[in-house]
Amino acid sequence: MTQPPPDPYGSSPYQPVNYPAAGQQQPPPVNFPPQRPFPGAMRGVDQNTSAVYARPGVVTAGFVLWLVAALSWPLGTLLRELVAGTAIGGFGVVMGLFFLVCLGIAGVVGAIMFLRGSYHARLALCGVALVVEVMAIIGLVSLSGSTDYSGAAEVVAWLVVLARLVLPPVAVVVSLLPGTRQYFAANLG
Numbered sequence: 001m002t003q004p005p006p007d008p009y010g011s012s013p014y015q016p017v018n019y020p021a022a023g024q025q026q027p028p029p030v031n032f033p034p035q036r037p038f039p040g041a042m043r044g045v046d047q048n049t050s051a052v053y054a055r056p057g058v059v060t061a062g063f064v065l066w067l068v069a070a071l072s073w074p075l076g077t078l079l080r081e082l083v084a085g086t087a088i089g090g091f092g093v094v095m096g097l098f099f100l101v102c103l104g105i106a107g108v109v110g111a112i113m114f115l116r117g118s119y120h121a122r123l124a125l126c127g128v129a130l131v132v133e134v135m136a137i138i139g140l141v142s143l144s145g146s147t148d149y150s151g152a153a154e155v156v157a158w159l160v161v162l163a164r165l166v167l168p169p170v171a172v173v174v175s176l177l178p179g180t181r182q183y184f185a186a187n188l189g
Helices: 043-051 058-071 073-083 090-115 119-144 152-175 179-187
Strands: none
Touching: 043 090, 058 073, 058 090, 058 119, 058 152, 058 179, 073 090, 073 152, 119 152, 119 179
8 A cells, every 4th residue: 555645845834736737728618697689779868968959049149249248348448539539548548458458358258159159158248247237337427427528529438338338238138038048058068
């Protein structure tokens, strides 16, 4: 009778590992879940959110109102000063015109984004209209107590102030009409 060979590892917890021999081997069987049929088309809700909505005419009218309201500040001031015949010079006048040109550029950019359907531009324009309206009321109060203009310059000054007072609230109302809701909801991005 033969005896088993002595264990070289003794009572060690580490035992040799039996790796498979080199060469091609069969991979272990993989249990895939059973195949299910194709679930079908998208839901109607998913298809409707990706649709492109046509721009309503009210949005185009709102764009024109926002554009005229934005340009009434720099161009109205420039027209009023040119009709009055006052020289456009000095630090205060030039900086005032610079501020109004910046306000006009921001308004034009906001109006273009509004026309493209930006929901956030619509909200921003409506919020800025409140500040612009306060500035227009201050301009109205200062013009009513002023005697700086006479003749045609006074008529132009009153037309500019009235345009600044009337255009922003009308543009806000047109921007928030019910016909615009679906167009802006489709373009939240």
